[in-house]
Amino acid sequence: MAGCDHWLPRYHWRTHQDRTVPAPPAAAARAVREVRPGDMYALRPLVFVRSVPARLTSRKKERFLAKEDRVIQGLYEGVGAFPLLDEPEGDLIVGFVGRPWKLRQEWLTLTPEQYREFDEPGHIKGLMAFSATGREGGTALHTETRVYGTDRAAVRRFRPYWLLIEPFSSLIRHDWLAAADRNARSAARP
Numbered sequence: 001m002a003g004c005d006h007w008l009p010r011y012h013w014r015t016h017q018d019r020t021v022p023a024p025p026a027a028a029a030r031a032v033r034e035v036r037p038g039d040m041y042a043l044r045p046l047v048f049v050r051s052v053p054a055r056l057t058s059r060k061k062e063r064f065l066a067k068e069d070r071v072i073q074g075l076y077e078g079v080g081a082f083p084l085l086d087e088p089e090g091d092l093i094v095g096f097v098g099r100p101w102k103l104r105q106e107w108l109t110l111t112p113e114q115y116r117e118f119d120e121p122g123h124i125k126g127l128m129a130f131s132a133t134g135r136e137g138g139t140a141l142h143t144e145t146r147v148y149g150t151d152r153a154a155v156r157r158f159r160p161y162w163l164l165i166e167p168f169s170s171l172i173r174h175d176w177l178a179a180a181d182r183n184a185r186s187a188a189r190p
Helices: 002-007 025-034 043-057 071-079 112-117 152-188
Strands: 013-021 082-086 092-099 106-108 124-135 138-149
Touching (some): 002 082, 002 092, 002 124, 025 124, 025 152, 071 092, 092 112, 138 152
Antiparallel strands (some): 082 092, 092 124
16 A cells, blocks of 8 residues: 555555445445444454453453444444544545564554654554445445564564464454445445
C-alpha cells in the first residue's frame, strides 16, 4: 500500500490479508469502520486472554471492548492507536508506538507528525492499514500491518512477542475482513 510506504517505509515485520467483497469501494470501506466486536468470532476471546496479565496486576478495572463499540474505537482506546490517515470512504491507517512485550504494555499516543519523526530507542513503531480498491465483482479489501524496532534492543525484545502474537493478530485481521464482508452484504440487501 502506498500509504504504508509513506508512514513506515522500513519495517522488520509485515503481514497482510485480502478479501473480495461484493460491494462498491465506499460501502466496503464504511463496513470496515463499522465492525463491532459482536460481529467478529475471534476478537473478544483473544483480547480477553491478552488483557489477563494487566487485569491481575492492576487495581483499576481495565476497559474491555463492549459489544456496541466499534473495533477501531477499541484500538484507539485500548491500545493507544491513533489515526494517521482516515479517508471516510477510502483508506484507513492507524499508528501505534510502544513496548508491548512488557507485562503492562506501554503505548504512546502521538500526532501524525510526531509519529513520522519518532525514533526513540527501545520501542516498536507500527501501523495497521485498510484499503478498499474497486475490481470486477466488487471491492478488494486489503489490510497490512507493519512493525519496526527503533533499535537492536527493541528488535530483540519484540521478536519473540511477534512470533507468539502474529498468528492471532492475522486471525483477527481475517475475522475483521470477514465481518466487514458480512456487514457490506447485509447493508446491500433491500
